[in-house]
Amino acid sequence: MAVNYPVPDRELNGILNQLLEGVRPVLGRQFLGGYLSGSFAHGGWDADSDVDFVIVVEQDLDPLILDDLKAVHAGVFTLEHYWARHLEGSYFPKAILADLNRTNEPLWYLDNGSLNFERSTHDNSLVNRWVLREYGLILEGPDPSLWIPRIPEIFLKAEVWWTMREWGGDILSGTYRISSRFAQAFTVLMYCRMLHTLSTGRVQSKQAGADWAKKTLDAKWRPLIDDALSARVNQYRRVYEPADPQKIRESRDFIRYALMEVKTLTGFQN
Numbered sequence: 560m561a562v563n564y565p566v567p568d569r570e571l572n573g574i575l576n577q578l579l580e581g582v583r584p585v586l587g588r589q590f591l592g593g594y595l596s597g598s599f600a601h602g603g604w605d606a607d608s609d610v611d612f613v614i615v616v617e618q619d620l621d622p623l624i625l626d627d628l629k630a631v632h633a634g635v636f637t638l639e640h641y642w643a644r645h646l647e648g649s650y651f652p653k654a655i656l657a658d659l660n661r662t663n664e665p666l667w668y669l670d671n672g673s674l675n676f677e678r679s680t681h682d683n684s685l686v687n688r689w690v691l692r693e694y695g696l697i698l699e700g701p702d703p704s705l706w707i708p709r710i711p712e713i714f715l716k717a718e719v720w721w722t723m724r725e726w727g728g729d730i731l732s733g734t735y736r737i738s739s740r741f742a743q744a745f746t747v748l749m750y751c752r753m754l755h756t757l758s759t760g761r762v763q764s765k766q767a768g769a770d771w772a773k774k775t776l777d778a779k780w781r782p783l784i785d786d787a788l789s790a791r792v793n794q795y796r797r798v799y800e801p802a803d804p805q806k807i808r809e810s811r812d813f814i815r816y817a818l819m820e821v822k823t824l825t826g827f828q829n
Contacts, residue, residue: 566599566696571610571642574635575698578646581631582614583699585624591615591653592700596687600694603764606641607791609671612648612698613682613691615706619652620667625676633674645795647671649682656706659685659714672795685710685718690762712760719753720821727814741797743810744790747783750817757824765791776820783809 566572579593597611598604620628628650635643649666661683668679688707695703729735730746737743752768758775769788773781786806790797 566595567604568642570640574638574640574643574646575610575612577638578612578631578635579699581634582628585627585631586614586616586620589616589618589620591617592703592706593698594691594700594703595696595698596648596682596691596694598764600690600696601762601764602694603766605791607793607795609645609647610642611682612646613687613695614648614650615653615656615700616650617653620650625667629674629676632669636674645671649679651682653706655683656688657708659688659708659710662718685715686756686762689715693762715762716757716760716825719756720825723750723753723818723821727818730814731811737807737810738802739798740790740800740802741795743802743806744787744797747787747810747813748791750814751784754817754820754824757821777816780813780816783813 566575575593575595582593583590592615594600594613594615595611596613598608599610632646635646637643647670649668651666655661655664655666662685663680664683665678665680666683667676668681669676670679670681689710691703692707692710697703726735727750730737735742737746748765748769751772752763752765754776755768755771756762758771763771766788769784773784783806
């Protein structure tokens with residue numbers, strides 16, 4: 560069966576088709592559906608985006624089949640296309656996906672550019688469920704709303720606020736380093752995006768979050784936000800570029816400002 564959703568890039572459609580054609584026989588009756596989440600779902604993708612996928616399965620995978628799945632992903636990785644090397648996603652048991660209280664449970668996850676499965680909560684969030692339910696592209700299977708109940712806005716905002724505080728604490732303490740150009744710019748755009756979600760109750764792209772922030776937040780942050788947007792071009796090469804020390808200081812100040820701005824947007828307290 561071919562991928563039935565015409566994603567914007569013809570070659571990407573073929574990559575996704577090969578992925579599903581390989582995954583389906585390995586999983587057998589475990590396979591319940593395949594979807595795109597992330598930027599290709601909500602429309603914020605560009606030529607440098609990764610491809611976020613979700614495979615819904617009947618129950619948690621037996622580790623014994625991971626080698627077979629790894630071989631499938633390795634075959635896709637060898638295709639001569641940028642997006643073949645930038646697939647990222649999780650194998651999501653349906654019971655966990657359906658339960659909004661089970662976001663702390665690790666899933667079998669394949670990181671961007673990796674061929675090794677790891678147990679991770681990376682995709683097991685309300686934010687990812689919200690995007691998948693509201694915008695998810697169906698590669699094969701029923702509508703994502705079959706698996707995911709409606710997510711109350713206050714739950715979504717509370718998770719985003721928690722992420723802002725925890726991640727912000729790690730950045731400001733130096734536990735999470737933003738010394739690369741990628742990390743520094745990514746952080747600025749993510750805080751714009753998270754503030755945007757707290758304001759609107761919706762999850763949109765980094766570009767949408769940045770556009771909103773430039774119109775809504777103190778104008779002094781516009782140059783920093785524009786600079787972060789400029790780093791989106793060839794973004795993964797920026798991992799190896801050191802960030803400007805001044806931009807690091809400004810980014811830390813922006814995080815402090817963003818955390819204070821939450822009270823204005825939502826009434827949440829620090």
